[in-house]
Each structure stands twice: as C-alpha cells, then as structure tokens.
Amino acid sequence: MYLVSVFCCATAVLVYAWKVMDSWWIRPKKIEKLLRQQGFRGNSYRFMLGDLKEMVAMHREAKSNPIAFEDDIKPRIMPFLIKTLRKYGNGSFIWMGPTPEVIITDTDLIKEVMSNNYTYLKQSSPNPIAKKLIQGLALLELDKWAKHRKIINPAFYLEKLKLMVPAFHMSCEEVLNKWETQISRKGSCEIDVWPYIENLTGDVISRTSFGSNFEEGRKIFELQEEQTGYVMKIIRSIYIPGWRFLPTKVNKRMKAIEKEVKSLILGMIEKRMEAIEVGGERIDDLLTLLLESNFQEIEKHGNKSHGMSINEVIEECKLFYLAGQKTTSVLIVWTLILLSKYKDWQARARDEVWKVFGEKNPDYDGSNNLKLVTMILLEVMRLYPPVVHVTRRLDHEAKLGNLTMPAGVEVLMPIIVLHHDREIWGDDAMDFNPERFGEGVSKAQKGKGMYFPFGWGPRICVGQTFAMLEAKVALAMIFQRFSFELSPSYTHAPDNLISLIPQHGAHLILHKI
DSSP states (O other), rough: OOHHHHHHHHHHHHHHHHHHHHHIIIHHHHHHHHHHHHHEEEEOTTTTTTTTTHHHHHHHHHTTTOTTTTTTSSHSSSHHHHHHHHHOOOSSSEEEOOOOOOOOOOOOOOOOOHHHHSSSSOOOOOGGGGGGGGGGGTOHHHHHHHHHHHHHHGGGGGHHHHHHHHHHHHHHHHHHHHHHOOOOOTTTEEEEHHHHHHHHHHHHHHHHHHGGGHHHHHHHHHHHHHHHHHHHHHHHHHOOOGGGGGHHHHHHHHHHHHHHHHHHHHHHHHHHHHHHTOOOOOOSSSHHHHHHHHHHHHHHHHOOGGSSHHHHHHHHHHHHIIIIHHHHEEEEEEEHHHHHHOOOHHHHHHHHHHHTTSSSSSOHHTTTOOHHHHHHHHHHHHOSSOOOOOEEOOOOEEETEEEHHHHHHHEEEHHHHHHOOOOHTTTTTTTGGGGGGGHHHHHHSSSSSSBBBBBBBGGGGGHHHHHHHHHHHHHHHHHHHHEEOTTTOOOOOOEEOOOOOTTTTTOOOOOOE
C-alpha cells in the first residue's frame, strides 16, 4: 500500500512537471519556431518570463521622466513595443510570459482580425485577479457575447440616450459650481481638473445607470476605483498561481469590495424588478432598460437561457462603470489639455457653442450641430486614443491573409501607432490639427489607414455614442463658463493605465467668463 501511494504521488508530480514544462517551455518554443518560419522576428523566448522583465523595467523608467508637450508620447506609454518595432520592424512579436503577441500594423489584416470575432477572441489575462475588475460583454465570446450584446443594445438606442442628457447636466453643474467657488476675486485660479473630470464621469454613470439610487451608484463608483488600483498593481507583477487565495490584507480587502459592490447592485436590481412586475413608476436608467430588455428576451423565447442571469446583469453593471467612466474621462481631460495649448481652437469651439446654445444647457439635437467640437474630439482621440492597443487571442490555428497563425498566439493591434502614422495621415500626423476631419474620417486620411478609437467590426464599443454625447455636453458647459490655459505647474506625462491618463494630473488655470 505504501509503495502504491509513493508511486501515485511520484506519477502526479511527474504529470504536473510535464504540464509545467509544456506550458512554459515546449509549447512556446514550438510556436516561436513556426512564427520565425513565416518571417516574424522578435527576441528569443526566455523561460516563464519571456520579455516581461525588460518590459516592466522599461515602463518603470519611462514613467519616471515627464516629456515635452511636442514629444512623441508612444515611447513613454509603450516603450518596449516601440523598441521592438524599431528593432525588428513590422511583423515582429513580443513575449508576454510564455504567450507570444504578434504585432500587426497592416490595416487589411487588422480588419480581418476585428471582423472575425468568432475566430479571434478577446484577450484573457492569465491572472484570475483581473476578473474581479472586469467581466461581462467586454470578455464574453461567441454565442454568449452575441446574446448579451443583443440584450444590452436597446439601452443605448438614440431615443434612450436623449433622456439621459439631464443627468449629464446635473453632474456637470456640480463640478462647474465647485470650480467657480475656487476662483479668486481676480476671476481665475489654478485647478487640477483631472480628479474633477473623473468624478464627473463617475457621477454621470451613477445617475444614468441607477437613476434615483444615485448615492448608492456613487458608492459603487468609489469602490470600483479602489478595486482598479489593487488589480492594476497585481496584474503588472509576475503571476503566482494560488496567491489570490492567501489571506493577505489586499486580498481580503478586494474580496470585501467585490462582495459589497455585488450586494449594492443586487439590491437595486431587486427593486427595479419589483417595479417592472407590478407596473410601477418607470425609471429610464440603464439598469431598468437592461432588465426590461432581458425580460422581453426571456418572454419572447419562453426560456430563461435566452436571457442573462442576475450575476451576469451585475457584471454588466460593473462594466458600465469601467468602460463608460474611463473612456469618457480621458477623452474630456485630453481635450481640455490640448485646447489649453492650442487656444485658437478653444476660442473657435467656444464661439460655436455660443452660436448653437447661447446660455442654454446643451441638448441632444444641438450637439449634432457642433461640427468644430466634433472635429476636435476626433483629433484628440487620434493623438490620445483612450485605449492605445487591442489584443485578440487564437485558440485554434487560423489563416490571416497569407499567414498561418498557430494556436496559442495573440494578435496585438497598436491603435496609437496607426493613428500617428505619417503614411496614413500625412507629414503633420504628429500635429494637433482638427481641420483634417472637416470632411469626415475617411477623407482625413492621406493613405490607406484605419481610425478605431472605439474598436472596429462587430465588437465596436456599444457605448461610443453615449461617450461622444457626454463629452460634447460637458465641454459645451465648460466653454460657456470658463476659458483655460496650461498652468506652469502642468507636467506632461501620459501613462497607459487601462486607459491613457495624465499621470501627474491636469493642472490648468481657469478664467471665469
């Protein structure tokens, strides 16, 4: 019996050791060979870590040094990727641990990847901790993604978004009133507007998602912000299997946050479901619209499997915060920063807002007439895209153009590299020139290119219209009450932390109009 036990233990150890060697050495080296045979170039695979050690060191070094406003931001926010492209050119790859990421910059190939969402799947972090922050539509695949997308879409129809504009007004008004109280008798003061913009977009999501339960929504936003900080710190370190189960202070706090967020959202869901069932007072917030759409889908097919479970609804609500708040906040803050630098465009945008709205609060119909503001937003997202790259994974071998991509590869598409490409946008590709979008996106491009700040293809961001409308309303209200310029204390330091943020804030001097 003893010998049998020893034999079983030894066998288990050998099987585990083989799986580790296969995952961390044999399989990566096999994929590397297949990639090199097709002309791809990159560093040789290093056991377990790949390029991570150099990647982390370069990112830490880049973050320690601010740059001049006119400098190229790409070497600061993605230094290792830019170094790889300079060293190996297009058709290169990098190692995220044992996983190779092939860098694709050919627009035809990118469109092929982004169109085939049943072949090229969303990147999944090897660290399970990431799931504490984001799940839902952003990470779902295949038929489950299609089901959720179908249910969520009605919440973002134009006629529904129009009803949410008053919530935009309320959130903006709170922030602008705070700014006014800080302005001196001289009519101006210095303010770091970044935390205010983050709170503004968080409040908008709270109000539009949860309506009368706004205060509970604000609490969820605060908890999600805290959770984001923990998660980003962990996933930027080396993943140690099982570490999340240890009773560390951070792990216990993260578990507590997850539990509290779920409890808050569940309480609001139960109230909304009761109201829907008894035909109570209607609340046109995102949560109610989502629940109604989900209920209709279940009723239509007579089967709960065609709808979302309560836990899935909770995860979609959490995603509203992360995707909706982050994307819009960085779009607004980089617009304010760039217009502080290029004051002629600020003046032109303000004139347009006054012609369209005067002193009235911006509305949906009027926002469609803000042509200059729209051009500015498009140019800001070209130079400072909220998400600087997108990644897709392959679970099975697939053809990509004339290439054969082996299973286990991830395809990395650097949005910001294409948005800054002189062959696509012309010699002034690195300049702030909203005029290029005067006749739309397609005519702004000098060569065959791609503009995809909200993604592309079937998985294009469902909330892009929401984000653009919110940004237009917020900027219009700011233009009506303030002019602004860069403070001498402003430090230009773009940083890629889920989205492209100003690392040291956005210190502006505001002048009351």
